[in-house]
Amino acid sequence: MLDQRVADLARLKFHEYYQNNDVLIDQIEKREFGFGDFETKIRRRHMAFRNNDAFKRYLLLDVPPFISISTAYYRNPDGRPMENKGWLGSELVFDLDATDLNLNCQKEHGRNWICENCLSAIKNEALKTIEEFLIPDFGISKNNIEINFSGNRGYHIHVKDRDFFSLNSNARKQISDYLNGKDLDIRVLFPTIGERLKALKGPTPTDGGWGGRIARTTISAINGGNEQLVKLGIDGKTARKLIKNKAEVIMGITTGNWDSINVPKKADFWGNIINTMTVSQTSAIDKNVTNSPEHLIRVANTIHADTGLVAKKLKSISDLEKFDPMKDAIIFKNGRMRINVSNANKLYMNDMEFGPYNNIVVEVPTYVALYLMLKRCAVLA
Numbered sequence: 001m002l003d004q005r006v007a008d009l010a011r012l013k014f015h016e017y018y019q020n021n022d023v024l025i026d027q028i029e030k031r032e033f034g035f036g037d038f039e040t041k042i043r044r045r046h047m048a049f050r051n052n053d054a055f056k057r058y059l060l061l062d063v064p065p066f067i068s069i070s071t072a073y074y075r076n077p078d079g080r081p082m083e084n085k086g087w088l089g090s091e092l093v094f095d096l097d098a099t100d101l102n103l104n105c106q107k108e109h110g111r112n113w114i115c116e117n118c119l120s121a122i123k124n125e126a127l128k129t130i131e132e133f134l135i136p137d138f139g140i141s142k143n144n145i146e147i148n149f150s151g152n153r154g155y156h157i158h159v160k161d162r163d164f165f166s167l168n169s170n171a172r173k174q175i176s177d178y179l180n181g182k183d184l185d186i187r188v189l190f191p192t193i194g195e196r197l198k199a200l201k202g203p204t205p206t207d208g209g210w211g212g213r214i215a216r217t218t219i220s221a222i223n224g225g226n227e228q229l230v231k232l233g234i235d236g237k238t239a240r241k242l243i244k245n246k247a248e249v250i251m252g253i254t255t256g257n258w259d260s261i262n263v264p265k266k267a268d269f270w271g272n273i274i275n276t277m278t279v280s281q282t283s284a285i286d287k288n289v290t291n292s293p294e295h296l297i298r299v300a301n302t303i304h305a306d307t308g309l310v311a312k313k314l315k316s317i318s319d320l321e322k323f324d325p326m327k328d329a330i331i332f333k334n335g336r337m338r339i340n341v342s343n344a345n346k347l348y349m350n351d352m353e354f355g356p357y358n359n360i361v362v363e364v365p366t367y368v369a370l371y372l373m374l375k376r377c378a379v380l381a
């Protein structure tokens with residue numbers, strides 16, 4: 001449970017934010033809302049608002065710590081049960097969360113904490129989803145892609161292209177499996193694989209979908225040198241050989257001749273290559289974001305109550321490239337607070353370094369105090 005004094009203070013600050021900032025929602029009258037408290041992200045759902053003014057009035061009256069919205073559009077968004085809502089279609093949404101990446105740093109700092117490495121890795125996943133899959137493979141225009149920071153440790157990518165709105169959950173699952181490289185049949189891409197006396201034929205860089213992606217990634221790894229090849233699971237000796245004959249190997253791949261990459265442990269090799277290219281989406285419960293048209297997801301530009309950061313809507317892909325959540329998603333920039341920190345790793349916020357702290361009373365900027373208290377690492381001193 002969040003400490004009561006911390007909860008009261010946080011609500012006061014959240015109220016101040018919602019008073020000074022408008023959270024505007026497109027077609028708000030067709031959306032279902034869910035609200036949560038500090039312990040449960042969605043405590044009540046099936047709520048609806050006639051317009052943005054009514055929504056704002058509710059935010060100021062109730063100051064819910066977590067605010068979620070349906071990825072779906074409905075005729076009667078407050079109808080119950082679900083069948084009575086009159087489903088009109090759903091955005092296709094990808095939920096990318098750093099904890100799904102199984103990074104080495106997470107073994108050190110635990111799943112509740114998030115470090116710069118986690119944040120940069122998940123940003124790369126988001127860029128990969130958009131630039132490697134949604135735009136080239138699905139033909140989605142970048143104007144129809146909305147990117148939001150989740151407010152904690154990930155990104156939500158919304159596809160606003162109406163061609164995707166009517167997809168059922170099975171079709172959504174197929175899209176998510178495609179991004180995850182699930183059920184990818186390597187023998188379709190490399191027809192002669194495993195046939196010992198035949199030359200290895202494979203995809204060329206200009207092929208569409210996974211084939212072209214594998215060819216392009218392999219070429220860029222060969223150009224990138226030894227370290228990048230080893231990262232793909234190629235042993236040092238083979239890597240050196242590939243680099244030595246670089247021009248010839250690349251020319252081969254460009255024409256679909258992969259014989260020079262006839263590595264001994266083929267299954268491991270291709271498994272590794274594909275793994276570096278797939279998108280790791282939120283597993284377990286949140287996987288439903290992509291697959292279920294009925295899912296609720298954080299409203300852009302509302303506060304994440306586990307961090308006090310704003311789930312900021314990013315204007316463009318280049319905005320995402322430059323985005324630093326621990327700076328650009330800070331909202332409570334005024335004032336300082338004295339807090340009693342039980343235990344916290346080193347923290348970088350607003351280009352400054354804080355901690356590590358261990359059973360100590362410190363005076364820090366409000367945004368750092370709220371961040372540590374909402375992460376349950378500190379209380380008011």
Ligand SMILES: [Zn+2]
Nearest residue numbers: 105106115118
């Ligand atoms: Zn980390």
